Amino acid sequence: MSKTLESAASLPVTSPPDVAPSKKKQPYPFWLGGVAATIAASITHPLDLTKVRMQATGDKGMIQSIKKTVRTAGVRGLFDGITGTWLRQMSYSLCRFWAYDESKKIVGAGRDAPAWKLALAGSMAGGIAGLVGNPGELIMVRLQSDFAKPPEKRLNYKNSIDGLTRMVKEEGWPSLGRGVGPNVFRAILMNASQLASYDFCKAELLKTGYFEDNINVHVSASFIAGTVATTVCSPADVIKSRIMSASGKEGNSTFQMIKTSFRNEGPMFMFKGWLPAWSRLQPTTILIFVTLEQLKNLVDYTREWRGLQ
Template identity: 80%
Template sequence: MSSPSPSPSPPVQKKQPYPFWLGGVAATIAASITHPLDLTKVRLQASGDKRMIESIKKTYRTAGARGLFDGISGTWMRQMSYSLCRFWAYDESKKLIGAGKDAPAWKLAAAGSMAGGIAGFVGNPGEIVMVRLQGDFAKPPEKRFNYKHCFDALFRMVREEGVSSLARGVGPNVFRAILMNASQLASYDFFKAELLKTPYFDDNIMCHFTASFAAGTVATTVCSPADVIKSRIMNASGPGSSSTLGVIRASLKNEGALFMFKGWVPAWTRLQPTTILIFLTLEQLKNGVDLSRRHGYTWV
């Protein structure tokens, strides 16, 4: 008499992908918290302010605590266009080139570069709106745009400067986005994977914090030159003032090569907590999605 054959093991269910908008939500939360530092960085790059603390004091003295959140609607527009797109495109690019869990750094950087190119183009209008709203108060009253909010800025740009104004600075912005995603997103994945190979880290908040701290420092240094040039071009308003080469020549002549790292400290001070907050928030949002799905909420 033959023994009964063992019952087949249940098939392993493939894990569902996370919602594409998680990265955009995480970035919006992080950018809202660090907005005063981002505002200071833009004003240092585009105005005559010299030091971060003095610039913050000047903003507080002239506009109060509310002034530290000037242009917050532009920040939200930028994050829900550029950042949402870059996280989605990064995940899709990793699938396209086969960059799995233990992918080499060059594959992660390639996926980040592809995502940056797409997101930099898609998010360019939001980037311009954010920079103009943040930099407006640092200008003399007669040179200000005086936009009410992000949508007012968008509509007035099209009406007063033409649709082509939405592409102002798109070259350096796409270049910066490529650098940012190749350094920030790829660095985070790389450092996280390397940390998990050691006996000192598990896949928890300490690992996420350490990997994001390293990624933020790498990203700030790599992106600083393109970030400065982008801010100066986007904040310009006169005819012929949007030429990338023109801005570089004028800046080199007046300030020397170190102009490319002007505002590095506030950029690092802003990007470091922003990077940490983005990835910590994103990991917690993913945990929340996993928890919801375990309880049967399949819409997330």
């Protein structure tokens, strides 16, 4: 017995094998949201163009407005102002998705965060993005609404860069901040409703057990988010479009614009263009989030292939 104990004591003591610590998941590139939004907005641009023209010029009916555009400028006219859309998405949307992710860290909004924390993070992101993206928003609206005006009132910008250059030259640097109040307010509403609604609905749908984290839940959550965002943002969107579409010489203050619109059209003017806005925002919201999720999957696949995860 003693020999057995001695032989056992003489055996080398081995420590348990080292367990390699799991690598922390790397953050996704900050520009993914901007790319996803640019792709989506390019596809739905004709609907966005129609919405802006109805809000800014008083066209009645979505179909009538589309027919008017095709009649006066051809099918190609449905893509008037596309460079403004690109500029806007790669400034405003790029900033809002980046700021939303950073804001969620600040407020502690994790995977199963309550709706109010997500809305707070979305509001913070919207305020930042609305300010940064105002020049792009302004040029996009002017490019889209220009051909709906009488020839003598058109600005005739060649593209978004030409528009920015001419605005600064003809109206001064302060013109780039035109309509920034309604734009920031709308951006806060949009991100608090769209981004927060998507994250919240996605989490709740996954909890039901009927969904997996795939395209089905992405489409369902984004459909709800698109409807919520359209309704919440409609009043600010109408006011923003009317202020931004006017040149400096025609300009009125936000209060004067609201007062005049109430007097001439009644309170329902705030929901004018809701149908084309929903028709545009709904597929755009679905396309943005589905594209973004696929881009994230592509990044994950690339990282795995390179052995980074």
